[in-house]
Amino acid sequence: MFGVRRSCNKASAFGKVVRNISGASSARTPMPTSVSNASLNDAVPPKGSAVSLGNSKRDDSLYGTRPIYLDMQATTPTDPRVLDKMLEFYTGLYGNPHSSTHSYGWETEKEIEKARKYIADVIGADPKEIVFTSGATESNNMSVKGVARFYKKTKKHIITTQTEHKCLLESARRLQDDGFDITYLPVNEDGLVNLEQLEKSIRKDTCLVSVMAVNNEIGVIQPLEEIGRICRNHKVFFHTDAAQAFGKIPLDVNKLNIDLMSISSHKIYGPKGMGACYVRRRPRVRLDPIISGGGQERGLRSGTLATPLVAGFGEAARLAVQEYEYDTKYISRLSQKLMNGILSMEHTQLNGSKTSRYPGCLNISFAYVEGESLLMALKDIALSSGSACTSASLEPSYVLHALGADDALAHSSIRFGIGRFTTEQEIDYVIDAINQRVQFLRELSPLWEMVQEGIDLNSIEWSGH
Numbered sequence: 001m002f003g004v005r006r007s008c009n010k011a012s013a014f015g016k017v018v019r020n021i022s023g024a025s026s027a028r029t030p031m032p033t034s035v036s037n038a039s040l041n042d043a044v045p046p047k048g049s050a051v052s053l054g055n056s057k058r059d060d061s062l063y064g065t066r067p068i069y070l071d072m073q074a075t076t077p078t079d080p081r082v083l084d085k086m087l088e089f090y091t092g093l094y095g096n097p098h099s100s101t102h103s104y105g106w107e108t109e110k111e112i113e114k115a116r117k118y119i120a121d122v123i124g125a126d127p128k129e130i131v132f133t134s135g136a137t138e139s140n141n142m143s144v145k146g147v148a149r150f151y152k153k154t155k156k157h158i159i160t161t162q163t164e165h166k167c168l169l170e171s172a173r174r175l176q177d178d179g180f181d182i183t184y185l186p187v188n189e190d191g192l193v194n195l196e197q198l199e200k201s202i203r204k205d206t207c208l209v210s211v212m213a214v215n216n217e218i219g220v221i222q223p224l225e226e227i228g229r230i231c232r233n234h235k236v237f238f239h240t241d242a243a244q245a246f247g248k249i250p251l252d253v254n255k256l257n258i259d260l261m262s263i264s265s266h267k268i269y270g271p272k273g274m275g276a277c278y279v280r281r282r283p284r285v286r287l288d289p290i291i292s293g294g295g296q297e298r299g300l301r302s303g304t305l306a307t308p309l310v311a312g313f314g315e316a317a318r319l320a321v322q323e324y325e326y327d328t329k330y331i332s333r334l335s336q337k338l339m340n341g342i343l344s345m346e347h348t349q350l351n352g353s354k355t356s357r358y359p360g361c362l363n364i365s366f367a368y369v370e371g372e373s374l375l376m377a378l379k380d381i382a383l384s385s386g387s388a389c390t391s392a393s394l395e396p397s398y399v400l401h402a403l404g405a406d407d408a409l410a411h412s413s414i415r416f417g418i419g420r421f422t423t424e425q426e427i428d429y430v431i432d433a434i435n436q437r438v439q440f441l442r443e444l445s446p447l448w449e450m451v452q453e454g455i456d457l458n459s460i461e462w463s464g465h
């Protein structure tokens with residue numbers, strides 16, 4: 001009886017929402033408690049198990065008892081202010097923004113252009129450089145395939161890294177089938193690319209370097225400024241997948257010499273199925289569009305815009321700027337607390353760079369515990385052991401493997417995602433739960449017993465198979 005459920009605070013699905021954000025030090029309004037009955041919970045009763053999280057104005061009884069949500073890299077809860085904005089487009093503002101002959105079209109178009117500016121402002125871009133898409137997956141496909149196909153007569157080579165998101169890697173693989181050459185750069189132990197190696201891999205026929213900004217599994221921030229400089233010096237376009245970075249770390253496309261950027265709305269408390277691609281105008285980046293049609297979005301992405309989603313995305317971007325300082329301080333503080341609370345246990349380690357990282361994503365390994373068993377033991381907390389799209393396969397993370405983690409370590413790692421609506425009480429609860437359940441599982445482990453007896457596991461000759 002220690003499940004805690006919550007969702008975004010101060011929610012008013014249909015009314016105007018006001019969040020008191022004055023005073024960055026004030027704790028956020030907690031969400032309601034409810035009780036879960038996860039099976040393993042009976043075996044591992046936590047200390048001080050009754051967690052009271054106060055009252056909420058929102059009735060989410062519709063969804064039953066739910067775990068604490070710490071999977072912010074998979075997606076974020078919609079900010080209620082975003083929903084308020086979107087509702088205008090499902091009711092009054094239903095005009096097609098591309099209808100130029102009447103006011104229904106004009107009024108919607110005006111709102112779309114406002115949203116475009118909010119998004120451009122986050123990254124120091126011109127609104128004309130923002131192309132709306134269905135999300136970062138589409139933007140990654142559009143950038144990588146688009147540039148490669150446009151310049152294919154003279155350039156056949158692309159450089160990327162081994163730790164990119166699957167949608168980028170799969171786009172690159174598809175290009176390989178079409179005769180392009182792809183270099184998949186390894187990363188250092190801290191998850192960062194080696195700049196010298198990157199520069200050495202650039203060839204005369206390289207058209208694009210694609211390196212993600214923040215890694216979705218381990219939260220490390222790649223050295224974007226240095227990569228941008230190298231690319232500009234060699235006159236190669238630089239694309240970055242900023243799905244996990246946009247609105248969360250400072251990004252200026254001009255300062256960083258970024259030519260293309262993939263952005264996702266649902267990682268910043270906006271609607272799902274929505275995103276954008278930043279495409280530089282000067283010097284101009286040319287793309288072969290993936291979707292052809294009426295020529296919307298500068299001819300790069302045809303189709304009538306999903307206006308409620310565009311407006312919601314715009315509002316989420318506006319809020320990302322407005323709340324930036326507060327969110328950053330708040331998330332960093334909770335992250336530090338969670339990290340201290342977990343890493344104080346022996347045989348735990350934080351994966352990826354300790355210094356170049358986004359604090360809202362912590363990836364921690366628990367030696368002598370199997371990751372999937374730990375996830376099962378933590379059913380009252382929604383977590384992931386890797387990226388959402390591969391977690392179903394139970395395969396260990398290719399990202400952790402690229403960092404040189406051995407199989408055991410890769411299998412025993414968990415990602416903790418903290419966001420705008422995470423509460424301090426939830427973090428306290430999670431620290432307690434992790435400590436107890438890890439200890440419980442280790443006590444069941446013969447390896448742990450051997451370690452306790454002082455046996456060096458490396459000295460053991462395991463029977464092969």
Ligand SMILES: Cc1ncc(COP(=O)(O)O)c(C=O)c1O
Nearest residue numbers: 135136137165216241243244264
């Ligand atoms: C780094 C990265 N790139 C791309 C994506 C895909 O984004 P979307 O869901 O908007 O297509 C994600 C989301 O999982 C991501 O984390």
Ligand code: FES
Nearest residue numbers: 396407408410411
């Ligand atoms: S097979 Fe590589 S981690 Fe298990």
